[in-house]
Amino acid sequence: MDTSDELLLDIQHLHTAFRVHDHFYDAVDDISLTLHKNEILALVGESGSGKSTLATSIIGLHNPRNTKVTGDIMYNELNLVGLNEALFNRIRGNDIGMIFQDPLSALNPLMRIGEQIAESLVYHTKLNEKEREARVLQLLEQVGIPDPPLTAHQYPHELSGGMRQRVMIAIAIACKPPIIIADEPTTALDVTIQAQILDLLEDIQKEIGSGILLITHDLGVVAETADTVAVMYSGQIVEQGSVYQVFEHPLHPYTRSLLRSMPQADSDDEELHVIQGTVPSLVNMQRTGDRFAPRIPWMPASSHEEHPVLHEVEPGHLVRCTCYKTFYFPDEKEAAAAGAPQNANEGE
Amino acid sequence: MWKTILRRVILMIPQIIILSLFIFLLAKMMPGDPFTGLITPNTSPSQIAKLRQEAGLNNPWYVQYVSWVGRAFHGDFGMSYAMQRPVTEIIGERAVNTLYLAILSVIITYVIAIPFGVWAGRYEGTWIDTSIQFYNFISMSTPSFVVYLLAIAAFGFGLKWFPTSGSVSVSASGFFGIIASRIYHIILPSILIGILTNASTVQYLRSGIVDNKLEDYVKTARSKGVPERVVFNRHILRNSLLPIAAFFGNVITGLLGGAIFAETIFSYPGMGKLFIDSVNGRDYSVMTALVLLYGILTLLGNLLSDIIMSIVDPRIRID
Amino acid sequence: MADTKKKQQTDAKGNPIVSAPPSGLRVILREFTHDKAAMAAFIIMMVIILGAVIGSFFVPSSRYTDVNILQQWAKPGTNGYLLGGDDGGRDVLSSLIVGMRNSIAIGWCVAILIEIIGITVGLLSGYFGGWVDNILMRITDFFMILPALMIQIVVITIVSRFNIWVLIIMITALGWMSTARLYRAAVLSQAKRDYVLASKTSGSNSFRIMFLEVLPNISSLLLVDTTLSFATSVGIETGLTYLGFGLPDTTPSIGRLISYASDPVSMQQYPWSWLPATLMLIVLSLSVNYVGKALQRAADSRQRLG
Amino acid sequence: GNSSSSSSSSSSSSTSTKKLSFPDTVKNDKTAISGGSLTMGLITDTPFKGIFNEELSDDNNDSTVMQFGSESLFKTDSDYKFVDGGAANLKLDQKAKTATITINPNVKWSDGQPLTADDIVYAYKIIANPATKSSRYTDSLANIVGMAEYNAGKANEISGIQTPDGGTGKTVILHFKQMKPGMIKSGNGYIWESAAPYHYLKDVPFKSLVSSDKIRKTPLFFGPYQLSKLVAGQSAVWVPNKYYYGAKPKLSKITISTVTPSTAAQAIKSKSYDILGVQNAQYASVKNTKGVQFIGQIPLSYSYLGFKVGKFEKGKNVEDPNAKMNNVKLRQAIAYAMNIDQVQQKFTGGLTFRIPTLIPAQFGDYFDKSAKGFPYNIAKANKLLDEAGYKKGKDGYRTDPKGKKLTIHLAMMSGNVNAAAISKNYIQQWKSIGLRVELTSGKLLEFNSFYDKVQNDSKDIDMFMGAWSLSSEPSPNDLYSAGAPFNFTRMNTTEQSKLLADIDSAASFNEQHRIAAFKKWQEYMNKEAYVVPMTNSWSVTAVNDRVKGYTLKVGGPNVWADVAVTSK
Amino acid sequence: MSLIEIKDLNIHYPIRSGFFNRITDYVYAVDGINFDIEEGETYGLIGESGSGKSTTGKAIVGLEKVTSGQILYNGQDVTNRHERKKIKYNKDVQMIFQDSMSSLNPRKRIEDIIAEPIRNFESMTDTEERDRVKELLDIVGMPSDSIYKYPHEFSGGQRQRIGVARAVATHPKLIVADEPVSALDLSVQAQVLNFMKQIQKEFNISYLFISHDLGVVKHMCRNLAIMHRGRLVEVGTREDIYNNPQHIYTKRLLAAIPKVNPSGREADKAHRREVEREFQDHQDKWYDKDGKVFPLQQITATHSVALPPDEVTQIKSEVG
Ligand SMILES: Nc1ncnc2c1ncn2[C@@H]1O[C@H](COP(=O)(O)OP(=O)(O)OP(=O)(O)O)[C@@H](O)[C@H]1O
Ligand SMILES: Nc1ncnc2c1ncn2[C@@H]1O[C@H](COP(=O)(O)OP(=O)(O)OP(=O)(O)O)[C@@H](O)[C@H]1O
Numbered sequence A: 001m002d003t004s005d006e007l008l009l010d011i012q013h014l015h016t017a018f019r020v021h022d023h024f025y026d027a028v029d030d031i032s033l034t035l036h037k038n039e040i041l042a043l044v045g046e047s048g049s050g051k052s053t054l055a056t057s058i059i060g061l062h063n064p065r066n067t068k069v070t071g072d073i074m075y076n077e078l079n080l081v082g083l084n085e086a087l088f089n090r091i092r093g094n095d096i097g098m099i100f101q102d103p104l105s106a107l108n109p110l111m112r113i114g115e116q117i118a119e120s121l122v123y124h125t126k127l128n129e130k131e132r133e134a135r136v137l138q139l140l141e142q143v144g145i146p147d148p149p150l151t152a153h154q155y156p157h158e159l160s161g162g163m164r165q166r167v168m169i170a171i172a173i174a175c176k177p178p179i180i181i182a183d184e185p186t187t188a189l190d191v192t193i194q195a196q197i198l199d200l201l202e203d204i205q206k207e208i209g210s211g212i213l214l215i216t217h218d219l220g221v222v223a224e225t226a227d228t229v230a231v232m233y234s235g236q237i238v239e240q241g242s243v244y245q246v247f248e249h250p251l252h253p254y255t256r257s258l259l260r261s262m263p264q265a266d267s268d269d270e271e272l273h274v275i276q277g278t279v280p281s282l283v284n285m286q287r288t289g290d291r292f293a294p295r296i297p298w299m300p301a302s303s304h305e306e307h308p309v310l311h312e313v314e315p316g317h318l319v320r321c322t323c324y325k326t327f328y329f330p331d332e333k334e335a336a337a338a339g340a341p342q343n344a345n346e347g348e
Numbered sequence B: 001m002w003k004t005i006l007r008r009v010i011l012m013i014p015q016i017i018i019l020s021l022f023i024f025l026l027a028k029m030m031p032g033d034p035f036t037g038l039i040t041p042n043t044s045p046s047q048i049a050k051l052r053q054e055a056g057l058n059n060p061w062y063v064q065y066v067s068w069v070g071r072a073f074h075g076d077f078g079m080s081y082a083m084q085r086p087v088t089e090i091i092g093e094r095a096v097n098t099l100y101l102a103i104l105s106v107i108i109t110y111v112i113a114i115p116f117g118v119w120a121g122r123y124e125g126t127w128i129d130t131s132i133q134f135y136n137f138i139s140m141s142t143p144s145f146v147v148y149l150l151a152i153a154a155f156g157f158g159l160k161w162f163p164t165s166g167s168v169s170v171s172a173s174g175f176f177g178i179i180a181s182r183i184y185h186i187i188l189p190s191i192l193i194g195i196l197t198n199a200s201t202v203q204y205l206r207s208g209i210v211d212n213k214l215e216d217y218v219k220t221a222r223s224k225g226v227p228e229r230v231v232f233n234r235h236i237l238r239n240s241l242l243p244i245a246a247f248f249g250n251v252i253t254g255l256l257g258g259a260i261f262a263e264t265i266f267s268y269p270g271m272g273k274l275f276i277d278s279v280n281g282r283d284y285s286v287m288t289a290l291v292l293l294y295g296i297l298t299l300l301g302n303l304l305s306d307i308i309m310s311i312v313d314p315r316i317r318i319d
Numbered sequence C: 001m002a003d004t005k006k007k008q009q010t011d012a013k014g015n016p017i018v019s020a021p022p023s024g025l026r027v028i029l030r031e032f033t034h035d036k037a038a039m040a041a042f043i044i045m046m047v048i049i050l051g052a053v054i055g056s057f058f059v060p061s062s063r064y065t066d067v068n069i070l071q072q073w074a075k076p077g078t079n080g081y082l083l084g085g086d087d088g089g090r091d092v093l094s095s096l097i098v099g100m101r102n103s104i105a106i107g108w109c110v111a112i113l114i115e116i117i118g119i120t121v122g123l124l125s126g127y128f129g130g131w132v133d134n135i136l137m138r139i140t141d142f143f144m145i146l147p148a149l150m151i152q153i154v155v156i157t158i159v160s161r162f163n164i165w166v167l168i169i170m171i172t173a174l175g176w177m178s179t180a181r182l183y184r185a186a187v188l189s190q191a192k193r194d195y196v197l198a199s200k201t202s203g204s205n206s207f208r209i210m211f212l213e214v215l216p217n218i219s220s221l222l223l224v225d226t227t228l229s230f231a232t233s234v235g236i237e238t239g240l241t242y243l244g245f246g247l248p249d250t251t252p253s254i255g256r257l258i259s260y261a262s263d264p265v266s267m268q269q270y271p272w273s274w275l276p277a278t279l280m281l282i283v284l285s286l287s288v289n290y291v292g293k294a295l296q297r298a299a300d301s302r303q304r305l306g
Numbered sequence D: 001g002n003s004s005s006s007s008s009s010s011s012s013s014s015t016s017t018k019k020l021s022f023p024d025t026v027k028n029d030k031t032a033i034s035g036g037s038l039t040m041g042l043i044t045d046t047p048f049k050g051i052f053n054e055e056l057s058d059d060n061n062d063s064t065v066m067q068f069g070s071e072s073l074f075k076t077d078s079d080y081k082f083v084d085g086g087a088a089n090l091k092l093d094q095k096a097k098t099a100t101i102t103i104n105p106n107v108k109w110s111d112g113q114p115l116t117a118d119d120i121v122y123a124y125k126i127i128a129n130p131a132t133k134s135s136r137y138t139d140s141l142a143n144i145v146g147m148a149e150y151n152a153g154k155a156n157e158i159s160g161i162q163t164p165d166g167g168t169g170k171t172v173i174l175h176f177k178q179m180k181p182g183m184i185k186s187g188n189g190y191i192w193e194s195a196a197p198y199h200y201l202k203d204v205p206f207k208s209l210v211s212s213d214k215i216r217k218t219p220l221f222f223g224p225y226q227l228s229k230l231v232a233g234q235s236a237v238w239v240p241n242k243y244y245y246g247a248k249p250k251l252s253k254i255t256i257s258t259v260t261p262s263t264a265a266q267a268i269k270s271k272s273y274d275i276l277g278v279q280n281a282q283y284a285s286v287k288n289t290k291g292v293q294f295i296g297q298i299p300l301s302y303s304y305l306g307f308k309v310g311k312f313e314k315g316k317n318v319e320d321p322n323a324k325m326n327n328v329k330l331r332q333a334i335a336y337a338m339n340i341d342q343v344q345q346k347f348t349g350g351l352t353f354r355i356p357t358l359i360p361a362q363f364g365d366y367f368d369k370s371a372k373g374f375p376y377n378i379a380k381a382n383k384l385l386d387e388a389g390y391k392k393g394k395d396g397y398r399t400d401p402k403g404k405k406l407t408i409h410l411a412m413m414s415g416n417v418n419a420a421a422i423s424k425n426y427i428q429q430w431k432s433i434g435l436r437v438e439l440t441s442g443k444l445l446e447f448n449s450f451y452d453k454v455q456n457d458s459k460d461i462d463m464f465m466g467a468w469s470l471s472s473e474p475s476p477n478d479l480y481s482a483g484a485p486f487n488f489t490r491m492n493t494t495e496q497s498k499l500l501a502d503i504d505s506a507a508s509f510n511e512q513h514r515i516a517a518f519k520k521w522q523e524y525m526n527k528e529a530y531v532v533p534m535t536n537s538w539s540v541t542a543v544n545d546r547v548k549g550y551t552l553k554v555g556g557p558n559v560w561a562d563v564a565v566t567s568k
Numbered sequence E: 001m002s003l004i005e006i007k008d009l010n011i012h013y014p015i016r017s018g019f020f021n022r023i024t025d026y027v028y029a030v031d032g033i034n035f036d037i038e039e040g041e042t043y044g045l046i047g048e049s050g051s052g053k054s055t056t057g058k059a060i061v062g063l064e065k066v067t068s069g070q071i072l073y074n075g076q077d078v079t080n081r082h083e084r085k086k087i088k089y090n091k092d093v094q095m096i097f098q099d100s101m102s103s104l105n106p107r108k109r110i111e112d113i114i115a116e117p118i119r120n121f122e123s124m125t126d127t128e129e130r131d132r133v134k135e136l137l138d139i140v141g142m143p144s145d146s147i148y149k150y151p152h153e154f155s156g157g158q159r160q161r162i163g164v165a166r167a168v169a170t171h172p173k174l175i176v177a178d179e180p181v182s183a184l185d186l187s188v189q190a191q192v193l194n195f196m197k198q199i200q201k202e203f204n205i206s207y208l209f210i211s212h213d214l215g216v217v218k219h220m221c222r223n224l225a226i227m228h229r230g231r232l233v234e235v236g237t238r239e240d241i242y243n244n245p246q247h248i249y250t251k252r253l254l255a256a257i258p259k260v261n262p263s264g265r266e267a268d269k270a271h272r273r274e275v276e277r278e279f280q281d282h283q284d285k286w287y288d289k290d291g292k293v294f295p296l297q298q299i300t301a302t303h304s305v306a307l308p309p310d311e312v313t314q315i316k317s318e319v320g
């Protein structure tokens, strides 16, 4: 993709910790990422892996009373970590737009759509009311709302899910921010609408040239839209690379397992792959060694690093822990050994 | 919307009919009648018996009821036996008094409750919140009449800041003079009512704010770069005021009924006081008319709540 | 609409919202140990309740019923009158203990009755919906428009023997509606949940589902609402007594004692007659409220302290 | 029981403490200022009705509010006997069965119109016209010839009331069917003592008179003051009536407003009013207030304990010889067991006191000075019961003479703050003589319930504590005769009928005979104890030191003509 | 005879309005649909949100009142509640719900949850019952000590398996699975789907598998029906639908499936847009003038599509 090199966001060693029972636990644990102009960076991972936490850290929306953010998030020479509120308010909306997962609850039920879109224009542009109105209509048009003047006067509950998500996008792009964060923008939507929204997002990105941080847990969505991918597990990035690198040569056991558990078009009647165990919760998370190790117990401990770090296996393609080198699926081994695809139920 | 309102109003009719029957029966079950008390050597039992007969009090209750309803239908609620005046006239007079008291009380209630609710919600968990909640609990559990008595002793008789009885000074004259005098008479009771009855409003507002603070749309607003003050006022506070708006009708009707204690202690001639007097005097006509009025007011209050709700909350439609 | 299909709801922590607390009692306990005020309130409440209940066994009824006019308005501390005497020379302390017990009894009885009625109506109405709901709600509406205080006054005037039970029934009869509505709303939100459908497909009958499936899930409301009803009914009794519609003298109550503050002068002259009861009432309601608050937090996962 | 009562008298009077007594007039030696305004409080729970017309109102509060303007037609002496010198003079003619009223020609209504014969006639018409529904109409008034016919609507005029000088004249003659000894006294009920401004009211139909503005907002009076401003039910301002026929009123303004009973004591202490009544239960707490004088008067009333011994049937009291309470010794024992002196000393500081007979002492000669009543005497009470065969059981309670369990139900009104304690006290007293007394319905009865039960001879009443306030003519016939519905005990003995008849008989036109008749009746009543006289009370008023000339004395045309203040 | 035959099923919800709150219109949630489910097969029901899938499913298990039409179970009409009761219908027809949390009573132990249908439909002693519950837990691969736990103590996938255990407790013939995996993460989804298949094989259960995810449906079902606006737009075998979609709506659905192959994404996108344009531009071709779906027309033995008759003949000729 035509990823120009202009660096928008440079996240270095970001930690975000939540206070639970008087202790702080890292939900985002030493993450470093960069986002460039015109880039769609997809962040994938199971529920609870820390995707949203990362996003809210960038835009500074955590409650400082029970959250601790450390590390650097550099935006235009400005470190967003610990930035004062007034300054941050100038950046939010203007330089970073955000799209949330559930557009119904993310829109104020008592405000007209038009007002809600115009709100960010009020604080970031010098447009007068007339101009703002015109801009709102233009934005609605841009996100493919069939009758902008009508919709601008409606309330969120009067719109369909797809329409609402379009409105959310309109809000996010209102000030043409160079950075857009989209936290699971399509999870609440139907497949057909999901496709429309993703296409729209892409189009808009092309138009205004922003960098998009796209958060999702749907690998299909990533494959369809992203330029680069970061796979998260337990607050860490376990694999990172261009979309081709990650999908065509997935390396980390977690990435590979995920891809394998998708129902494949050509494996109709076969059993699906199952990842053993469950995603650990914030408090119970194992914080030493390879965090994914408990879920691939057949791998010998020796195959894991003691302090797994990201290895750059090819330019831009990073993978955590060395276990990927020896990783295999147990049934593959059996299959190889027994020569038959028959296998037993993998316990939980 | 008008259709719905009309339908709601029509639906009230059966309820009001049942209510009227109910209270009429209750009234008739009360021992004695308006003439029971008229026993002085200056009156003759025979004359009283005659008056009683003429008033129809010796008829079977259903005959009395039907004639009562018939007259009430034409807006004639009869004469007050005790006051020897048309019931509508008496209630009208008292209703105005109660209305003054209720309006000022509501204003004071909200003047206190809204900032308190906002602070408690905004600074949830801090000492501000704790103190406001403590004050709320105290005000809920203190018997109101004790406070009224203490206040009337201190500010009415002691410091002589406020009048201690009545609704208006007899020496007041001129339109503004009378209004001023009326307000002067209700300041103390309204402040007390306001202080003592704002708990539920404060709590509603507080929990609304606490809940709304966590809503996603607040996050959206912040992500737009809206300053915190505006986020609070326009998104959190405005949405939290919703249940309060909806509660407004109830607050009004609640105050109308709940002012009995204040009216009694401040000898303020309002409807609550009138009710107690009419029960004690077996003044059926006044009593039944009052209960009916309260019933209708409650129904209208509910309707008002719903209408307000549908106006302020676009998600609610009455059509 | 698309939002029906959204991902499972999660709370702030990203955990699925667990509608029931992990084992009710444990959470409540945790809530109390984390909240000093609630703990203190609970202890005070228990001390008052137990004090009144146990204490009343040791108070001979003559102490609070027999008039001894020579001891009228006896000062506190004189002649064995720890808290002084009242207008009839009766012992204020004994009246307070027994009055406290009676008022608490009234409060709890009303609260329990209101909960029973409220739950039944709420369950039937919310679960069955349709015409059952319609009828029950119209009845509820009707009771809602009755001016409670007024009707109470009239009823007290009518009944030939006014006693604790009449009072309890009366307060209940005029006070169950909001509770019923509360439960109805809760039931409605529960009835939408799939476990109710699952029970139906499992062949359970409606009553089973209502009382064994749905009811336990709204039981957290019960604790909160009970405390509220309790405080309200004690308040009603006090108010009625002040207005002159109180229980007979043989049944001391908080209301009767507080009503000694009938006018500013005797209020100042005989503070021992009404002040202890008033303070008791405030302390009791306060602690009940704090306990209720804590229970409410325990019931609402979002507000839980930890 | 003459001898027995005398023996106990000394002991009982020694236990009762110093008798309270109040002056009936304020003392103020300072000179009155000219003009000045005065405030007066009216202690009431309810707003006053505001029927400012004697013929239509039977309400004490209304009389209090209109006392500044409303004046009686006739002057009386301190024994309530009519004397000349008021707005009109009254002359009775025994033989002709007439009363002649002669109006003082100087008397004018506050609008300047003179008081005329029509005004007096109109007052009777207002009372008797069925359309006004006045409760003032009584059987006594029907003693005027033609009154009953007018009342029944059969006549347009009252034939027995004549105006020989014409309507605008100054003379009215009343024709009676029968002359009564009480007619010489004010409050007798046969002669109406007020007038109504005919010229002013004649256009108002009788039916709407009571609610008309002419009665309620702008009433006319011929007394010293006239109504100037009114807040319905709450307060009224009175200003001098410049047409007043007597001495020129001294105050420029009198304001009267209602005061809740519960704040009345506080109001006295803070001197919020120049004149304000004192509630007996609160007297102790206000009596030391500085700058306030307490004046008092004993009203014409008494409280009593009555025993139900029968029923009112077909217009007659029918005594039931087998009634539970129809045992004179039981009734006496109950009376002797009451520690009335002690109770009243404690609860009212002596403002309320025990009375020995059913005729209040203020009636002078009619009052039986030798009557002792029922002073507290437990031993005697026990003895009486023992004699009568009420035996004590193991539980300490007596059974009736037939050996059956005896429970006596006492009906008593709530209202007084101390009523509960007092009832309990008496119940304990009776318990000490072995009588099981319970409150009817287990509680004090609210006013209406009480009278409802008492009037209808409810089965759950054996005895009841009531009170009567009397008019200034004390004939007990209305309250105790065989045909009187107000005879709530339902006693009816030939002796009683005879004694009562004698009081109002022709022979009683002779004052000495009447006095003797009254005494005989009082003796009889105390002997039979159907009705036990209990108490009467001082009615005390707190008056600010700056008030001059205020008195509670009876007789004068209108005290307010003389009231003044001595400082601003 | 099929296990279940749905015949012209209609479920309409009244819309009330006007002065007297009378019924003025209906939501045609399910509007005349027909399909059959054979014994032991998984039948897929696909459609966008609000198309009436759940309503259909609920009607089949008897949770929704049928406006008209028939549901034949082994040839017997079960639209009537008494009928269902009589034949203990729900012993044979069970349901798995989308939201595992909300479908398990949070106040009940797992044992009581799974035992509920057993207690209602079978008479067993306590020990028998407990053994049966343990056996069921074993079938869905959960440790037997789970019986003492409460639902919230399990992960989403485990909870969904508990739901499956409850559904199979009475050896049902048919299970309606209403989006059983939509709320689950990918890896957990795989677990649940595996179990469902495994149990099906073991007990010869039929599924009505409701979903909007065509990938999952393809993995699970041999026959499927596409639902749109309360009606069926296309019915056929997996091959018919995925390889030879006829209705524009089916095509849209297929085009919208995100592929895990980034290299083809530009082409996919182009295709998607083309389908979308066709859908937008030729509404009249696919829907009647009221925007309603046409009646289904058979084009092959297994494949039916809702198109105007002339279109169908054209397609038939192409296929034939
Ligand atoms: N405010 C908070 N306080 C405590 N823990 C939190 C908070 N917010 C999130 N967490 C925890 O942090 C971890 C990461 O949560 P996050 O919401 O970032 O996950 P996610 O990847 O976005 O998941 P999902 O796909 O469900 O949105 C989770 O374990 C969650 O429980
Ligand atoms: N009780 C009801 N009253 C009125 N309309 C209803 C009711 N239940 C469902 N509907 C409507 O019927 C239609 C079909 O609903 P249904 O739940 O069956 O859709 P679905 O295909 O299962 O959607 P989803 O994928 O969101 O679960 C929708 O338009 C819905 O709004």
Ligand SMILES: [Mg+2]
Binding pocket: A051, A052, A053, A183, A184
């Ligand atoms: Mg997230």
Ligand SMILES: [Mg+2]
Binding pocket: E053, E054, E055, E178
């Ligand atoms: Mg569905």
